[in-house]
Amino acid sequence: MIHPQFDPVALHIWGPIQIQWYGLMYLAGFVAGLYLGLWRARKQAWRGFTPEQVQDLLFYIVVGIIVGGRMGYVLFYNLEQFFQNPLYLLRIWEGGMSFHGGFIGVALAVILFARKTGKPIFAVGDFVAPLVPLGIFFGRLGNFINGELWGRPTDVSWGMIFPQVDSLVRHPSQLYQMAGEGLGLFILMWWFSQKPRPHMAVSGLFMVGYGVFRTAVEFFREPDAHLGIRALGFLTQGMILSIPMILVGVLMLAWAYRRGQMNMLPPAVPSPAKKKRTGKPGKGKRT
Template identity: 65%
Template structure:
């Protein structure tokens, strides 16, 4: 199967070219905002207002963009940064790391929680189910760009990517879109649909993402300038995801042991 020849530029506004990759991020941000407001309206026991969700979006977007860019630079492209430090600001050329974006969101959650008088994990538990939609759309952007392809394969849906060679390869971007994107979103939405102990939803996200990302790494070709870190199968993506599984499992165990709930009554006070 030949990779579809998709123009990476979705449309142009005069001299400004709008790329599909950036457009996917924008749709993800607004989709997350809509989902957040839906949760605030339909689940008042969470103690969130739609105005707080609006404020939260600003922090999360800043965390994703800054953290994602810094993560891509320092985790995957440090040598290029040393050779050309200005490259870190050329976001339009691509280059975003999920793990860097995740750390950026963690920092944003901590700052937001402190300013709004909420606990870190109360905010984290609210944000976690909103994130996978953005992950799914980001992976779709990777697919449209024809980047981050998988290993050679003989499965019927294997694709020949122009930037690789003439071998059919796993469309690993779509695997990640379906796995750590939509599958994780559905699982998190279901799990968080009723009150859970504080930290449990955040822990579920870490475990779910870590497992699904690690699994996807077995199909995806590692970055050429990094390759395998050890054993001819251990990748940077795995190295950054496995600790997420461990931390997430610890958080879930502590959550159910402590049993603290973030549930509010109609007056806005904790029940």
């Protein structure tokens, strides 16, 4: 198979003004997160999350993803270029976002939102965690459309040639990440968060799940050319950033189940109201 070589520009509006597929994928992820967040606030018994708070929280998260994702990309993958030209950090139009930087940005956003609303930090984190994988799904789809973050050479039958790179058959690692970090992690997180879980457990599982999926796919994804293999003959930058997530997530899960403090309460089933018969007609009274 050959990569379809999509035009990264979805819509040419006028002159230099254009809408790119990658930006639309980010928008799709934010819309999906908002919809699911509003659904959870209405249908599930999470403590004190109103639709208005979900919308405010999404704004915090969007800012955290954009700022953190860009800073993470520069600091984790292009630090030398930043030292040569610090303004490189602001050149977002040239592309370059990092999940791990975005994750740190979202974590800070969760902390700021929790402090503003007076909610426990991990109550907010546990609410947000199941919404994130769909955003990752659309982000990796954007990577595939752009033909970036390609995989290592392979001889598997589903391998793909990326003409913009070379003529070698490579793993379509963007699709692997879309299926694992995106769809697979979403199914896992959504199933896990449907029932009451100990405080911090949902956040911990997200860190473990993402770290495992990302570390596994790094064996098939081509390392960044300017970084290569970082250590031990196989560790890539993505692995180095993901393995600590797994360790921290395991500790969070262990601590959560040891404490046993429930974060999500089961829905309350209202008992049917009993009407009193007075024998006299009268107006209802609001309470």
